[in-house]
Amino acid sequence: MSSRVIIYCLIVFIATANCVDPYDFKPGETGAYLVVDGRITQSDEINRVKLVMSTTYATNTNSRPVENAQIKVVNSNGEFELFIEEGDGIYMHCGNTLQVKIGETYHLEIEIGDKKYQSIPQTLPEPVNADSITFKVGYGSEINEYGNTISYENIDVFINTPINVDGENSYLRWKTEESWSFTEIKCHPLANPKTCFMARDLSSEDIYIFSSNDISGTYLSNKLVAKKRILNNVEFIEKHYFIVNQYTLQKEAYAYWNKVIQIANPSGDIFDLPPAPLSGNVFNVNDRNEIVLGFFEVAGNSTTRIPLYQPDIQPINITAKDYLCRWGDYVDVCCNCLLLELSTTERPDYW
């Protein structure tokens, strides 16, 4: 056997030796659990709580919303405000009677039928205000199901922020959004082109958290908070924003999200820790053994934005609008931008 053949065989063995395969896991029939998903902050962001029932593992069906629940946020003085049901299990806090203030302690009380639930009280921390956002344009790569390496255009979003403010450990979590605009062209002489605005969460399935427990220094630079894979470069024809919400958490909330990362985003290697049931901070007042999932978060919020224009994302090429509207896939959209997914004509305040 020639040395070339031997080496080829060895390469094949290395490539196939370590394997990850889909596995048909069947846990059997299980009951559904109440899920509490909510957050209040001191910012202008609308505070919402979502109540749903969990789904059976891997069914990927929509979870059943819990309706007609009574939810109120209560402060340390016993003052409270009821949430208003919007539908689909979503309940909104208007802030008319109870303002959310920094340094105040809040908990949630929920009544569903004759069951009562409550969250563990949390104090709203002073938000750490991020300094700035930066981004980096480049190319990422991944291996597809055929084993081929494919590359794609990518933008990484970074935050720069003080930490360990006033000597206090910082526990931070980031949620990033993007928004962009698209303005119609004058498709006919009487047309009045309008501008549409689109917005969506970015990297919503990923969790970005940080603890300054073991870190010295007072500044955190270039912390990755989102990755945007460019699938449709029409989003960058006009102005594009990255908006980063930096939530300052209590230590317990950070610990919860840290555990979520372990069980929701395992690395899939031999170093993974064994998963475990994750209980949140909401419990049945009359039955502590009932499993209640989710977390009600009391966090300080600061928002930072950065606009992007075409020149900012070189070397990624953006299709010229003229070409797009005349011969590309967006001929109809150029005449009616509301055809774009998530579009609205309502201009964001910051635009």
Added chain:
Amino acid sequence: MMIMILFVIRLSSFAQGIDTLTISGNYQNANIEDILLDIEHIYHIPFYYKKKWLPQITISRSFTRSEFPIVLKQLLEGSNLSFAIYNNQSIIIAPESLITREFSQEYFIKKDLQQDFINQDNWPANIEIINLGKADQTSSDGEFVINGVVNDALEKDLVVGATIFVKDLDLAVSSDSNGKFILKLPGGLHLVEINMLGFEPKRIGVNLMGACSWNVDLLPEATELDEVLVSGTADDSNIKSNIIGMTKLSPVNIKEMPVFLGEPDLIKSILTLPGVSSIGEGAGGFNVRGGNIDQNLIMQDDALIFNSSHAMGFFSVFNPDVIKDVTLYKGHLPAQYGGRVSSVLDVQLKGNNYHDTNVNGGIGLLASRIAVETPIVKDKTSLLLGGRVAYSDWMLNFASNPNVKNSALGFYDLNGKISQRFGENSTIALSFYNSHDKFTYSDEFGFSWDMNNLSLRWDQVIKPEIISGLSLTYSDISNTSFQPSGIDGFVLGNGMNNYKIKEDLLITQWSHHTINAGFELNAYLPDDETLKPYNEKSTTIPYTGIKDRGLESALYINDGIELSSRLSMSLGLRYAYYSQYGPSNVNIYENNIPISPDNIIATVPYSDGEKVVSYQGWDPRASLAYTINASSSIKVSYNRIHQYIHLISNSTAALPIDYWQVSNTFFQPLRSDNYSLGYFKNYQLNKWETSVEAYYRDMENVVEYKDFPELFLNDHLETELLAGMGKAYGVEVFIKKKTGKFNGWLSYAYARSFVQLNDESRNEVINQGEWFPSKFDQPHNLSIVGNYNFDKSNQFSLNFTYATGRPLTGPDANYGLDGVIIPNFSDRNKFRLPDYYRLDVSYTIKRGLLRTVKYKDNFTFSVYNLLARRNAYSIYFKRDKSNNFGAYKLSILGTFLPSVTYNFMF
């Protein structure tokens, strides 16, 4: 016993002593028998002899008042016969080697000896008879001690595990790791058989006259020994031994197993035994009867081995070329062993070859090894050196994935030993071990660990009935993990150091008793746990965590008692006293609530060397064996064992960066009660060996983990751990064919292992406080090992392993939280991984088989995991690219792995 006279001629009495008698006579062309008959008739002297001994010659002699002894000398001149005067009344004529000048009365003390004396015809023909001891020695009970050594007559090496069987007494012993054995026998004649695999059996008559030493030389077989996968012990040691659950392995057994990438491996070999299992590829250590890997006491030349694996479990730390003897105890533990509740793996190295230089080695695709044994001063000083190195990096360079290309995985280890003889009765040996392992994944993370052992041992025969073994050992392990990149780049380190002194006395002063007594002192001194910035760009805050120190001392006595020819027992008692010492800060928590850093109400500091807490425990050990007949026996045993050190690890398999924690205020010693019952039966003159063993184990203070524990850099580790109860039980079946062209064994175990974590006082429970399967619970384990020898040079081997899938914690629901889909996990270990099975094969071509050929080599072609089974190491749950949640099976080996290894020895 020697069988003597067949007929007696008794004549009329005589008046004077034989030694002063004078003879007169003239014999012409007379044969010796006729002359003796004539003398008998005339002088009334009874002669005792075997007719066939007398030479068939004629003699012409004249005697005139010649002294009787001179007459006999002249008659027997030229023959191999001699004579002895017995009780001044009769004459015994026999070959010179049989005759002593005077026969001791002790010859005839026991009836059975007299009976055997008469039944000499049952002895093999032409058997050699040797005299041992001095005839002028006496003994109060008529018994004398033989201190023997079994040697390889050609290699001048000691032979370990040879059986010395005294046939007339139905008594057997084995040569120990120094080739030595002790027999206490009545004075007189005995038929002794010495057997050892790979050597020609030896039968010899022993005429024991007094306490003595005895060097037995065995000749190797003319060609390489038959490829048999049997233990290195005697044919029926499984029947006769009073220790249940003990297995001995010889290097020959280990080298013939189909192994990973052609590398002989000790741990892979013991995994084929019933009751011994592992998590699978990628996992270090091994599990015995459902116990954790830290419950095995692993020693090499008496020094502790903290991590028995290299390269994530693919190789063991033991170089097969330097191993002399391996003993695994998994049922009964004699009292001289303690500190771990599941098993003892005792590995002894070579290093007492005082005559010739031997070189062994192997060259493989990913690893190579070499070992050299040589005398420095002949018959006095011996040196052993061995080394191995693994070099996978060159293969990683061919990977297309840049991260894999820039990764590294490898290890090396070194063994050395120097032995010095001081006369016949004293030997001092110094051995060392050093190893280094490293793994890096691109520039993202990596880890490394180092182990060092040093062992100084002094063996001394104080007197024939008392042998002393004093050992001083040092062992350490140090681990490092690192993450180079980012502002939080770090280096995390920990380690453990052990100092041990042990004195063991082997006492055979009293017949039917073999006593081991002694003491042992173990000091556990951990390295501080440290966290440091990886480089100047890192802002990681340095941290130093002081770990607990412990001192474990033990006194023990163990007596192996031969109650009768059928009934034997081993009774032992071990007393251990353990203390934890400062420096330490002990937290005090609020009562009746789960302990956490938030409910510390006080912290008590302890200074360096100050005692923090102590524990003591009595460990009774008992094992009883009843030999039903020559081919079957029943054994039963009970052990209590305390364990004072635990491995802290919460990954699927133990990682190199896991660390050792001694018992302290919160982690009380693990206590285990072990019960075993077994029936052992051999067939066709020990050609087939079978056994059925049942066991039950009860444990207290089993260390388990809360959900999501933070085990590293934690000043209050007690808030992350739980102490629970454990139980394990099972039945093990073992069938072995030891000889023939086709041979091998089958082992099956039904084994369960459960844990209960229910600390009601602190409201700390897992799985509602109910019993649940431990992570090593695998109800069915099957191992089939087979060899087919086409001829002396060609051997085919296979190894098939099957095990029930290990327990798994899996999700039973999904839910969304702030855009993230999260699985909700069920009770711990509620589900199971897919079953594990694997088939390995190998083909070996040997050369240089003749005993006279010095250079021997072989090629081994092997395929690991021939069926290319993708056995699950773990199953994890995460989102795919479409954000749908799914389960994925991680397999360490996804294909078959062929290899070629060239092994040599000269």
